[in-house]
Amino acid sequence: MNDTALLDLAAALADRAGTEIRAIRDRGFQVEHKADRSVVTEADRAAEAIILSGLRAALPGCTVVAEEAVAGGAVPQATAEFWLVDPLDGTREFTGGGDDFAVNIGLVRDGRPVLGVVGVPATGVLFGGIVGVGAWRQSGGARQPIAARVCPPEGLTVVASRHHGDAATLDRFLAGRTVARLVNFGSSLKFCRLAEGEADLYPRFGRTMEWDTCAPQAVLEAAGGAVETLEGETLRYGKPGWENPHFVCWGRRAVGARGARG
Structure with missing residues (x-):
C-alpha cells in the first residue's frame, strides 16, 4: 500500500x-x-x-x-x-x-x-x-483541506489540557508572549485545533506516551505546524518506554520570523 x-x-x-x-x-x-x-x-x-x-x-x-x-x-x-x-x-x-x-x-x-x-x-x-x-x-463523508495558521496580530490562542498540566509552569512559559486567549481541551483534539487554524500554541508539561501524540503530530505537521521538544528538536518516536519528554506544538511559522511563534 x-x-x-x-x-x-x-x-x-x-x-x-x-x-x-x-x-x-x-x-x-x-x-x-x-x-x-x-x-x-x-x-x-x-x-x-x-x-x-x-x-x-x-x-x-x-x-x-x-x-x-x-x-x-x-x-x-x-x-x-x-x-x-x-x-x-x-x-x-x-x-x-x-x-x-x-x-x-x-x-x-x-x-x-x-x-x-x-x-x-x-x-x-x-x-x-x-x-x-x-x-x-x-x-459527513466530505473531506476539506485544513492548514495551520500564522499567529494573528492580536496574539496567540493557546490551548491547554483540561485535566493535566502545571499552571505555574505554563504561566512561566507564556510570560512575555502576547496571548489573546487560553482555551482548555481534552485529548489529542488540542493538536487538531492548531492543525485547522483555530489556535496557535499548545505547550505540554507533563507525562505523555507516544501513542498519545503520534497521530495528532502527523496531522499537525501535515497541516504546516510543528511539534518540538523544549530544546527545539522535532519530537521523535521509538524512545525507551515509549514515553515523551515535555513538548510544544506550534502553528505555522511566519517566513523569516521565528519570533512569530510567540
Missing part, C-alpha cells in the same frame, strides 16, 4: 472504532483502573481490538504498539516502521460525559510520524494527514 491507501485504512478503522465507542457509551459501561491508576473501560479495549484486527488483516506482519496491549504486557520492539495506536485518548473525558475524546492511529517511519488519523467519536469527525502532502478534516 502507498501512504494514501494506508491513511484511508487508518481512517476507516478509526471510524469503525468510533462507532463502537459510541455504542458502548450509549448502553453504559464500568470504569476500571490500570496498574498506573489511569482509567480504562470496555470501550478502550473494544476499539483497540477493532484497530489491531484491521491493521493485521490488511498488513500481515506489521508492528503495532497499542496502549492497552502494552498495559497488558505485550510490548514489541520498535522497528523501522511501526504503528502507534491509542484507541480512546481522553478516557477521563469519556467517563466524565464530555466529548473531547479521540481515536489515534499513526504510522512511524525511521523515528518520525509520517501519517495519522484522529477520530472524534462524539461527532463522527475525522482529522487525517500525510506529512509533506497535506491534512484534511472529514465530516
